[in-house]
Amino acid sequence: MPLPYSEIVMEHFRNPRNVGRIEDADAKSIEGSPACGDMVAVYLKVDPETQRITDIKFESYGCASNIATGSIITELAKGKTLEEAKKITWQQASEALGGLPPVKAHCSVLAVDGLRAAIESYEERHGLTRQREPTTVEVVRKRLKHVMNPVVGLDVVRTKMVKDISVEEGTVRVVLDLPADHQFAAAMKEDIEDKLSSRWDVQQVVVEFVG
Amino acid sequence: MFGNVIYLDNAAATRLDERVLEAMKPYFFDFYAVATSQFGYSLGVDARDALDTARAEIAARLGADAEEFIFTSGGAESSNLVLKGVAMALGDKKGRHIIITPIEDFPVLHSARTLERQGFQVTTVRVDETGRVDLDHLRDAITPETILVSIQSANQEIGTLQDVAAIADIVHERGVLFHTDATHSFLRVPLDVRQVPVDLVTVSAHTLHGPKGVGGLYVRKGTPIRKWMDGGFQEFDLRGGAEDIPGAVGFAKAVALVTDEETARLQGMRDRLIARLLTIPHSRLNGHPVHRLPQNVNVSFRFVEGEALLLHLDMRGFAVSTGSACFSRSLEASHVIMGIGGDHERAHGSVRFTFGRFNQESDVDAVADAVAEVVTQLRKISPLGKE
Numbered sequence: 001m002p003l004p005y006s007e008i009v010m011e012h013f014r015n016p017r018n019v020g021r022i023e024d025a026d027a028k029s030i031e032g033s034p035a036c037g038d039m040v041a042v043y044l045k046v047d048p049e050t051q052r053i054t055d056i057k058f059e060s061y062g063c064a065s066n067i068a069t070g071s072i073i074t075e076l077a078k079g080k081t082l083e084e085a086k087k088i089t090w091q092q093a094s095e096a097l098g099g100l101p102p103v104k105a106h107c108s109v110l111a112v113d114g115l116r117a118a119i120e121s122y123e124e125r126h127g128l129t130r131q132r133e134p135t136t137v138e139v140v141r142k143r144l145k146h147v148m149n150p151v152v153g154l155d156v157v158r159t160k161m162v163k164d165i166s167v168e169e170g171t172v173r174v175v176l177d178l179p180a181d182h183q184f185a186a187a188m189k190e191d192i193e194d195k196l197s198s199r200w201d202v203q204q205v206v207v208e209f210v211g
Numbered sequence: 212m213f214g215n216v217i218y219l220d221n222a223a224a225t226r227l228d229e230r231v232l233e234a235m236k237p238y239f240f241d242f243y244a245v246a247t248s249q250f251g252y253s254l255g256v257d258a259r260d261a262l263d264t265a266r267a268e269i270a271a272r273l274g275a276d277a278e279e280f281i282f283t284s285g286g287a288e289s290s291n292l293v294l295k296g297v298a299m300a301l302g303d304k305k306g307r308h309i310i311i312t313p314i315e316d317f318p319v320l321h322s323a324r325t326l327e328r329q330g331f332q333v334t335t336v337r338v339d340e341t342g343r344v345d346l347d348h349l350r351d352a353i354t355p356e357t358i359l360v361s362i363q364s365a366n367q368e369i370g371t372l373q374d375v376a377a378i379a380d381i382v383h384e385r386g387v388l389f390h391t392d393a394t395h396s397f398l399r400v401p402l403d404v405r406q407v408p409v410d411l412v413t414v415s416a417h418t419l420h421g422p423k424g425v426g427g428l429y430v431r432k433g434t435p436i437r438k439w440m441d442g443g444f445q446e447f448d449l450r451g452g453a454e455d456i457p458g459a460v461g462f463a464k465a466v467a468l469v470t471d472e473e474t475a476r477l478q479g480m481r482d483r484l485i486a487r488l489l490t491i492p493h494s495r496l497n498g499h500p501v502h503r504l505p506q507n508v509n510v511s512f513r514f515v516e517g518e519a520l521l522l523h524l525d526m527r528g529f530a531v532s533t534g535s536a537c538f539s540r541s542l543e544a545s546h547v548i549m550g551i552g553g554d555h556e557r558a559h560g561s562v563r564f565t566f567g568r569f570n571q572e573s574d575v576d577a578v579a580d581a582v583a584e585v586v587t588q589l590r591k592i593s594p595l596g597k598e
Contacts, residue, residue, distance in 0.1 A: 061594055
């Protein structure tokens with residue numbers, strides 16, 4: 001039976017590499033949320049001298065392409081410097097897997113995002129961030145692409161749930177087209193605050209609901 | 212089972228029963244003529260006889276007269292005909308309001324959406340967390356403008372049975388037409404149109420080990436409904452197009468082969484599988500524990516995703532279905548699980564198992580063991596549920 005997945009994808013799905021947690025990780029990240037669908041956690045051990053990734057592990061709550069991408073990304077990143085690992089793209093991960101179905105891009109991109117987020121978190125904590133990019137509406141929009149619209153399982157930007165974004169003196173305001181008493185409102189508010197409050201120049205995140 | 216696969220997706224399609232194929236064969240090779248009028252040539256008259264007999268046999272299982280049952284290309288067509296046909300017949304005369312539930316199967320759901328775009332008003336009546344219709348809300352929802360209430364007999368995913376008799380009484384009392392999609396409950400759950408004031412019933416052969424692409428619709432005498440597929444005067448002038456005689460004969464044979472003993476056997480397997488699966492930690496049954504299709508099991512497993520679970524089961528030789536967004540063609544989570552107040556997470560980890568004639572009792576333990584192992588395996592790599 002022809003499956004939509006390549007043999008390499010199926011192999012990584014069956015036997016994912018580098019699975020699990022690193023308890024004393026130097027950095028970790030969690031992308032996605034259970035309320036919305038897929039979720040990936042990435043854990044890093046980094047050699048402070050060489051800034052090479054000495055160990056990497058991942059955990060996945062997701063479908064086959066999500067698991068396989070998590071697995072391949074750990075293989076691609078292991079032994080690389082943070083600079084090198086940061087540049088790994090979804091395209092590269094997909095090629096290494098012998099191709100992923102395009103409709104599965106949003107499930108698999110989480111692992112790539114997870115790796116980058118873990119590296120960024122390490123860099124921020126170790127004062128390695130060279131240039132501090134100010135938070136702009138565009139930066140906020142980019143971050144919001146990682147927040148899922150749980151009603152349909154696609155991100156809030158793509159599904160046009162975000163009605164307005166403004167950034168003013170350290171306050172980020174996001175307006176969502178969702179009733180405030182919607183079952184997912186609280187979870188989404190938390191998710192958005194999480195994604196934005198860690199930025200160096202953000203003091204306050206305000207999520208408003210209309211509709 | 213067949214080809215070393217334990218097939219547990221009988222709600223989606225069933226294996227054809229060989230006896231059905233044998234019954235159909237003569238109508239491909241010997242009596243292949245189109246059904247003609249009684250004044251036609253004898254080959255066509257034979258075909259006409261076969262069609263009439265098949266019609267009468269299936270109608271009888273619903274307590275209906277032969278003239279009240281038409282053949283269609285399946286459940287989807289039957290339900291399309293009901294919603295669009297009633298809308299065409301009554302939209303200008305009586306009103307433009309239709310009532311459905313949020314968990315109807317797509318033919319009813321999307322026909323209603325189409326009518327909505329054409330200016331009809333659609334009310335979605337509330338269901339509880341097991342999927343049963345809130346009868347008080349239904350009573351309140353009916354207005355003088357209401358022309359049709361369409362509520363399924365049994366749900367395609369979670370197997371919940373509606374109280375069709377009570378719903379029919381409520382709707383009938385208000386002088387409104389009532390349609391029920393019985394695709395999954397026909398012959399597995401009793402329905403007699405002489406006792407239950409239902410006007411239109413959708414049925415299909417593909418869920419009963421009959422041929423695919425064959426369905427039917429019960430239409431109570433005098434029901435206002437407009438023909439939707441134009442053609443000749445076939446099917447009491449309700450559906451144009453030459454009749455599918457082998458299909459009709461196959462449907463009738465499939466219907467004849469369904470017995471209450473068989474249904475009881477499926478129910479036994481269902482109950483045993485539910486009991487086994489619910490011993491897995493963080494699992495919950497979707498749908499109603501009692502008012503439930505005898506062949507349906509639907510369980511959500513937390514911290515694992517349905518497509519991953521399905522693929523692992525496939526590799527072990529089991530065919531099941533899931534309500535996870537990752538699995539659906541639209542990449543949307545099951546509208547049924549969401550419709551009964553579930554969240555994305557519950558849909559994400561939901562798995563449906565549906566039994567059929569060719570399942571054996573040993574399939575239950577085999578699949579329950581496999582599910583327990585795969586769930587454990589996937590939870591090991593999940594960032595959730597470790598505590």
